[in-house]
Amino acid sequence: MGKVERRSVLKAIGLASVGAMTPAVLNAExxxxxxxxxxKSLKTDVLIVGGGTAGTIAAIQAGRAGxxxxxxxxxxxLGGTMTTGGVTFPGIxxxxxKQIIGGIGWELVTDCVKLNGDKLPDFSIxxxxxxxxxxxxxxxxxxxxxxxxxxxxxxxxxxYEAPTSVKFVNGEWVVHxxxxxxxxxxTCNQIIDCTGNASITSMAGFDVLRETExxxxxxxxxxxxxxxxxxxxxxxxxxxxxVLRQNMVKNQLRTSAENTFVPYGYVYVPEAxxxxxxxxxxxxxxxxxxxxxLIRKLRTFPGCENLRILDLKTETAVRETYRIDxxxxxxxxxxxxxxxxxxxISNSFYPIDLHREGxxxxxxxxxxxxxxSIPLRALIPKKSKNFLVAGRCVSSDRxxxxxxxxxxxxxxxxxxxxxxxxxxxxxxxxxxxxxxxxVKKLIREHGGILPxxx
Amino acid sequence: xxxxxxxxxxxxxxxxxxxxRYAKITLAFVVLSFxxxxxxxxxxxxxxxxxxxxxxxxxxxxxxxxxxxxxxYKVSSKEGFPIYFYRELFTPVCFDNKCRPLTxxxxxxxxxxxxxxxxxxxxxxxxxxxxxxxxxxxxxxNGILANESTPLASIDYNQLTVDANSHGLDDIDGIAxxxxxxxxxxxxxxxxxxxxxxxxxxxxxxxxxxxxLTIDDLSPALVLKILKSPVLVDKIWALERIDGYxxxxxxxxxxxxxxxxxxxxxxxxxxxxxxxxxELDSDNVQQRLMETLVHENYNIQIRVIEKIAxxxxxxxxxxxxxxxxxxxxxGQVLKKALLVLGKQKLTSxxxxxxxxxxRSENRFISNSVKMFLQNENIKEPQILTLLKEE
Ligand SMILES: Cc1cc2nc3c(=O)[nH]c(=O)nc-3n(C[C@H](O)[C@H](O)[C@H](O)COP(=O)(O)OP(=O)(O)OC[C@H]3O[C@@H](n4cnc5c(N)ncnc54)[C@H](O)[C@@H]3O)c2cc1C
Numbered sequence: 040m041g042k043v044e045r046r047s048v049l050k051a052i053g054l055a056s057v058g059a060m061t062p063a064v065l066n067a068e069x070x071x072x073x074x075x076x077x078x079k080s081l082k083t084d085v086l087i088v089g090g091g092t093a094g095t096i097a098a099i100q101a102g103r104a105g106x107x108x109x110x111x112x113x114x115x116x117l118g119g120t121m122t123t124g125g126v127t128f129p130g131i132x133x134x135x136x137k138q139i140i141g142g143i144g145w146e147l148v149t150d151c152v153k154l155n156g157d158k159l160p161d162f163s164i165x166x167x168x169x170x171x172x173x174x175x176x177x178x179x180x181x182x183x184x185x186x187x188x189x190x191x192x193x194x195x196x197x198x199y200e201a202p203t204s205v206k207f208v209n210g211e212w213v214v215h216x217x218x219x220x221x222x223x224x225x226t227c228n229q230i231i232d233c234t235g236n237a238s239i240t241s242m243a244g245f246d247v248l249r250e251t252e253x254x255x256x257x258x259x260x261x262x263x264x265x266x267x268x269x270x271x272x273x274x275x276x277x278x279x280x281x282v283l284r285q286n287m288v289k290n291q292l293r294t295s296a297e298n299t300f301v302p303y304g305y306v307y308v309p310e311a312x313x314x315x316x317x318x319x320x321x322x323x324x325x326x327x328x329x330x331x332x333l334i335r336k337l338r339t340f341p342g343c344e345n346l347r348i349l350d351l352k353t354e355t356a357v358r359e360t361y362r363i364d365x366x367x368x369x370x371x372x373x374x375x376x377x378x379x380x381x382x383x384i385s386n387s388f389y390p391i392d393l394h395r396e397g398x399x400x401x402x403x404x405x406x407x408x409x410x411x412s413i414p415l416r417a418l419i420p421k422k423s424k425n426f427l428v429a430g431r432c433v434s435s436d437r438x439x440x441x442x443x444x445x446x447x448x449x450x451x452x453x454x455x456x457x458x459x460x461x462x463x464x465x466x467x468x469x470x471x472x473x474x475x476x477x478v479k480k481l482i483r484e485h486g487g488i489l490p491x492x493x
Numbered sequence: 494x495x496x497x498x499x500x501x502x503x504x505x506x507x508x509x510x511x512x513x514r515y516a517k518i519t520l521a522f523v524v525l526s527f528x529x530x531x532x533x534x535x536x537x538x539x540x541x542x543x544x545x546x547x548x549x550x551x552x553x554x555x556x557x558x559x560x561x562x563x564x565x566y567k568v569s570s571k572e573g574f575p576i577y578f579y580r581e582l583f584t585p586v587c588f589d590n591k592c593r594p595l596t597x598x599x600x601x602x603x604x605x606x607x608x609x610x611x612x613x614x615x616x617x618x619x620x621x622x623x624x625x626x627x628x629x630x631x632x633x634x635n636g637i638l639a640n641e642s643t644p645l646a647s648i649d650y651n652q653l654t655v656d657a658n659s660h661g662l663d664d665i666d667g668i669a670x671x672x673x674x675x676x677x678x679x680x681x682x683x684x685x686x687x688x689x690x691x692x693x694x695x696x697x698x699x700x701x702x703x704x705x706l707t708i709d710d711l712s713p714a715l716v717l718k719i720l721k722s723p724v725l726v727d728k729i730w731a732l733e734r735i736d737g738y739x740x741x742x743x744x745x746x747x748x749x750x751x752x753x754x755x756x757x758x759x760x761x762x763x764x765x766x767x768x769x770x771x772e773l774d775s776d777n778v779q780q781r782l783m784e785t786l787v788h789e790n791y792n793i794q795i796r797v798i799e800k801i802a803x804x805x806x807x808x809x810x811x812x813x814x815x816x817x818x819x820x821x822x823x824g825q826v827l828k829k830a831l832l833v834l835g836k837q838k839l840t841s842x843x844x845x846x847x848x849x850x851x852r853s854e855n856r857f858i859s860n861s862v863k864m865f866l867q868n869e870n871i872k873e874p875q876i877l878t879l880l881k882e883e
Pocket of ligand 1: 088089090091092093094111112113114117118119120121124126128129130131173200201202233234235236238256257314356357358429430431432444445446447449
């Protein structure tokens with residue numbers, strides 16, 4: 040390349056004027072004023088705290104029913120235990136050959152299945168194992184679709200925020216939240232606590248309950264880099280077989296009607312508690328160090344020399360913390376007998392499923408044709424006003440809760456709680472005063488399936 | 494009558510047989526033949542309730558210990574409709590290396606579903622130690638064979654006696670492995686192999702052959718008969734075999750749209766899937782879909798509007814119907830309906846009608862409509878003013 044030629048090339052790419060540009064670039068740097076935490080004041084009809092399994096559905100329902108809705112989520116995405124916790128296995132929407140939970144949760148799940156090119160299990164045949172009717176979903180897609188649907192419904196999503204105080208003043212809730220560089224005051228008519236931990240209920244001054252010993256949490260991961268079938272299991276201590284096997288279960292894609300698989304492996308995290316940053320940090324640390332040690336150990340076994348971790352969920356998923364003391368407490372017996380309440384606003388179907396000391400699972404199955412139901416009163420803390428909850432903190436005894444907490448039921452509760460909140464806001468009353476038939480009508484209009492009262 | 498006698502006789506016989514090892518087999522034969530001159534047979538509901546008229550034989554490849562082919566019989570009505578299928582199974586039942594041959598006739602419904610079993614006169618099923626089945630056990634077996642979704646489907650025979658911890662799957666959330674305890678509901682105690690073997694016979698290659706043979710005979714009239722079955726899985730089987738299998742006749746169309754009123758969403762979805770895209774051009778189908786959209790609930794409306802979205806162009810009356818009902822649609826159904834309208838050629842009148850919803854007291858509806866109108870090439874000044882106002 041000749042001299043002239045090179046100069047014209049340099050000019051063309053703008054380098055010929057490098058010398059001339061330098062001062063301008065330097066000038067672009069300005070001294071900024073110190074980082075300031077700004078204050079903001081917002082007003083809304085319905086405030087939902089916690090954008091997890093139940094909260095996402097509640098927010099979409101409230102928005103679609105026409106209420107001004109704000110959703111605050113302390114994390115960075117929607118879905119909670121389903122996505123951030125990695126439990127991408129929602130269930131159970133069908134029982135005994137019929138759909139029993141529908142509406143917004145089901146819409147999201149089926150959209151997710153379709154967009155991922157997956158297939159739904161054949162729900163017409165009751166399966167031999169309940170989990171075969173859970174739906175395996177792509178968690179990433181779920182996060183994206185949930186957010187899209189919230190935005191479409193006009194929901195104001197606020198990530199990275201959490202309430203610092205909750206007060207009922209002159210018939211309205213005043214909630215202060217703290218986020219990254221922002222303090223917000225939100226004034227609203229109705230609150231729905233979907234934190235999973237009943238945190239807002241407690242902050243608002245209503246009673247919450249907790250077992251002396253809670254079920255362990257789980258940190259979900261995937262490992263690979265070895266061939267389970269080729270392993271000589273006689274050379275590997277028995278307690279590790281299931282860890283190695285669990286991840287292989289993923290590959291058992293069924294050709295039969297129940298097109299589903301178990302999407303993960305996990306380590307138990309005893310006493311995991313997500314109700315404060317400190318306790319959740321501890322649960323994450325414990326889970327991660329247990330997993331790291333496990334990986335180190337597994338790699339010492341013959342055939343596992345190249346074992347690798349392929350996926351690790353963002354945080355330890357938590358099974359059990361606090362429950363509200365509600366206007367009605369669903370009992371173990373109510374659940375197993377499939378009691379249908381006058382104010383039943385959602386079905387629920389799952390076995391009693393208690394993880395004891397992180398070692399065994401206690402299960403009790405519902406008899407044929409039995410489906411449990413959830414009364415609206417179980418979503419309303421005693422003595423509360425303009426306040427509801429949805430999700431695993433539903434008012435229930437421990438055994439009933441171990442079944443009620445599952446994702447389809449949590450979604451059903453989210454939709455119902457929002458319907459009650461929207462109507463309470465419209466009618467200027469507390470959720471308990473809204474005629475339950477109005478709540479049921481609104482739920483039905485948005486696809487919720489109501490228990491059949493005889 | 495026989496069952497009651499048999500039920501009472503069993504415990505007594507059982508005690509007697511404990512000490513009387515070999516003679517008891519003979520005794521059982523004698524007793525059973527004495528009390529029961531009829532054959533032992535158990536059945537599930539049959540779909541096609543017509544009189545048998547003719548029987549045809551088909552040779553089917555099977556992996557039997559005795560033979561590698563088996564004869565499948567198709568029983569049909571005078572009009573030529575298949576009614577049911579059966580095969581004779583000859584299999585040894587062994588215990589302590591002592592075997593006796595067993596003959597059993599297995600029946601299938603036209604949809605491939607298990608229909609029943611029948612033993613020849615004097616024949617009976619037996620368990621470990623050659624104890625005969627009790628009435629309860631026959632009934633339980635009938636239920637087990639009718640259950641398509643069982644762990645028997647995915648385990649090897651030798652897993653029937655597996656040690657409880659050998660899989661290590663039990664601590665995955667709620668997922669337990671095949672163990673003798675949790676297999677108990679799916680096998681007859683003491684006759685696990687017989688149960689396993691029969692279940693796999695029922696659900697093996699013969700089942701597929703039965704379905705294939707019915708598919709060969711499939712006609713709109715046969716599909717109609719199966720659609721009227723009281724059994725859910727039969728209805729679904731038939732609904733899945735309309736599109737691409739038979740002509741969508743007027744009668745069939747009527748029945749499919751009738752099923753869209755079912756309170757079971759599983760059926761409604763399958764009924765919608767039964768409509769071929771080519772049918773969507775017809776006025777009648779579009780109109781019926783619109784009626785379903787208006788009358789059914791949200792979960793069904795979503796699937797219906799998705800079906801309507803597959804129509805190339807909507808008939809004017811259907812477009813009008815959609816616009817008129819727009820204000821009653823919720824959530825995703827409304828969003829999808831607006832997407833459908835976005836693909837149609839809309840008149841000024843229609844835009845005005847849609848624009849009325851800008852005043853809906855539901856913010857979600859008014860905002861959705863506003864977004865829709867903003868994306869359309871609207872020329873009407875009044876609507877443009879409204880859009881600015883809102
Ligand atoms: C390991 C494990 C396995 C499970 N397996 C299954 C299964 O296979 N199928 C099934 O259906 N169910 C399963 N479950 C149960 C089910 O997933 C949960 O019970 C359910 O998802 C809980 O829903 P939720 O809405 O109450 O809480 P979450 O989904 O946990 O949502 C709570 C949300 O609130 C946010 N939040 C919390 N505190 C605050 C705050 N102060 N401010 C703002 N935001 C806050 C959180 O970040 C989170 O996003 C499992 C649970 C666990 C832990």
